[in-house]
Amino acid sequence: MYEMLSQDHAKQAQILRKVCEDAVSFLEQRPSRTVAPFYQEQTLRHLPQQGMGAEAARKLFSEDYLPWIPASSGGRYFGYVIGGVTPAALAGDWYTSLYDQNAFGHPGTVDRQIEAETLQLIRDLLDLPKDFFGVFVSGATTSAMTAMVCARQWAAGQTGHSASEEGLYGLERPDVASGLTHGANYKALSMAGIGRKVHALPLLPGREAVDPAALEAYLADRDPKKPLIYIANMGTASSGDHDDLNAIAELKKKYNFWLHVDGAFGGMMACSPKYAGLFKGLAEADSITMDTHKWLNVPYDGAVILCRHPDLQYQSFTNALSASGAVPNQASHYHMTPEGSRRLRALPVWFTLLAYGKEGYADLCERNVALCEYYGQKVEASPYFRLLNQVRGNVVCFTLNLPEDRIAQSDIQEILDKLQAEGVTYSNMGSFYGKPALRVCLTNWMTEPADVDAAFASMENCSKAVFDRIRP
Ligand SMILES: Cc1ncc(COP(=O)(O)O)c(C=O)c1O
Structure with a gap:
């Protein structure tokens, strides 16, 4: 040796x-x-x-x-959508490395049991029926790609074809529509060979949620024989808004389309009794994306793809030579994901969900939302800022309290650079209705009111000079 x-x-x-x-x-x-x-x-070192x-x-x-x-795993990092790490999740993650299992999910292995059980915990968390098959992947982007590959298999099946057997080249492209799509979904569509074109439907005034009446009009007006993938939002990155999933679920009874829900972080809101009623329609989705490394506060990296069409998922991802028909009983997990060998990403999730249960997670979610509302109140009370969104989740989106045409992207960036240099908190640029904006996103179990006070004071402090310079 x-x-x-x-x-x-x-x-x-x-x-x-x-x-x-x-x-x-x-x-x-x-x-x-x-x-x-x-x-x-720095210069890169050599071996x-x-x-x-x-x-x-x-x-x-x-x-x-x-x-x-x-x-970034602490209580004052409010940029992007960066989750923290609960003590139990950290322990579970260490054990994942310690035991170093390849989560193939072969029948008769403990990793298969742990992954399946963790998916049951997630179904319980989100109140989803058992027919949602789920597996772990590396992140929401890969989860969305997995969903889009399943959706393209479904779309091809509408005309008696199989995308996984034949490829896409002779097939008509399905339509894809959404109210507002996160960039990860364009990437997912591209990787799935469907292409990035997404028909953007009208939004509700001042919101980032689709107008359900406009969606219905679109559905009623199109050729019903042409397959359609609708990508719904449960948590938009810029303002934490969500589509009316209950209304969309009703539309699904009348119209034939594949419903994919991007719940990368906002999916968590379904775990709170306070908000669950808004998201009952989630149970009617064909596929759902949710990260575990965001609001679930599990270390990087991890996400789930929940899909209620395991046959399509098997056809799309199996290693087998022929990929038609139903998923065989006891198919190994690697037949259901884009990956082959993979880390047992389920284990830290298993630890944290058992450690804190439904109540613990509902509390985490509700506290973060309440603190966002608190931040939003501070924004409204400040002479320097104007709130852009009604806080409906864990994101506050705001800008300088000045006429819109005076605020340039470079002004927002200057504030953010000062904020980063001050070191108390971190935020990143958002875009609201195409305009650059300040945004904060709270996804960490540790954040307390004092963190919001300190973060807001720093944000205000870093904005004053820019405000004074550009005000008329
Ligand atoms: C709504 C939404 N969807 C998808 C993603 C992509 O997530 P990931 O970076 O885990 O692939 C993000 C990331 O912030 C997101 O906010």
């Missing part, structure tokens, strides 16, 4: 103890850490001829990189 590897093998327990010490000190110091430090790229061993690698990492690791 290579000498350095042999030495590390002998010191395995010591190495792990040090990791544990580092973990505890990182978690303890996280609240006072700069939320998102700028990192100046050493002789290895340095785990301890020297650890030392190098802690000197060269650790100081620039953002506290």
